[in-house]
Amino acid sequence: MQGRRNPFVAREGIPFLFVSAVSCWAAFYYLNFFWLSGAVFLLVILFLIFRDPRRRIPAVPLGVVSPVDGRVVEVGIVDKGVLQGEAKCVVVRINSLGTYTARCPVEGKIMDLYAASSNGASVYQTNALWVQTDEGDDVVLQFSGYRLGLAPKSFLRFGERLGQGSRCAYLRLTRYAEVHMPIDSTILVQPGQRVVAGHDLLGRLPHA
The missing domain is CATH 1.20.5 (Single alpha-helices involved in coiled-coils or other helix-helix interfaces)
Known part of the structure; x- marks a missing residue:
């Protein structure tokens, strides 16, 4: 769509x-x-x-789409991800001349990452985006490598529902995007692969 x-x-x-x-x-x-x-x-x-072109979002309910235009630089496992234990992680180097607006990796509800951080359940930066799907899978998008000291700016509120591939934040020339997903997820990309925001799949969530 x-x-x-x-x-x-x-x-x-x-x-x-x-x-x-x-x-x-x-x-x-x-x-x-x-x-x-x-x-x-x-x-x-x-x-x-x-520039912020429209993108054709794939009809893959369990798919995790790339939030940015760029190239995959790292695929692996982090030991303190998705708010609890191990998680699969995909790191994308952002193309500065790609789309200026980040896309939400999955469909779901925006959760309160600040509250989770205060309870000691999260090691994520405060500007990360935590999305929980209807099946209860947690996906976190965070950024690093700010240029000119400008962090990405989200224009969403806690509790708001987002569709897969929906616009969620201004990138502001940020260098890297990380997507953390449940450890049982399937990764569909490899380092060196180019991805398009809101269109190409990074992985697939485990729930059927």
């Missing part, structure tokens, strides 16, 4: 694109070709950074 209706660029980038477009107009009317070329170049770069 198709992703939800959305502009071709992320809303967070619209003010930057507007200012850049005005700069192009001003350079065209009041300055020379050199300044116009620079303004147009900046507009193109900003468009590539903030």
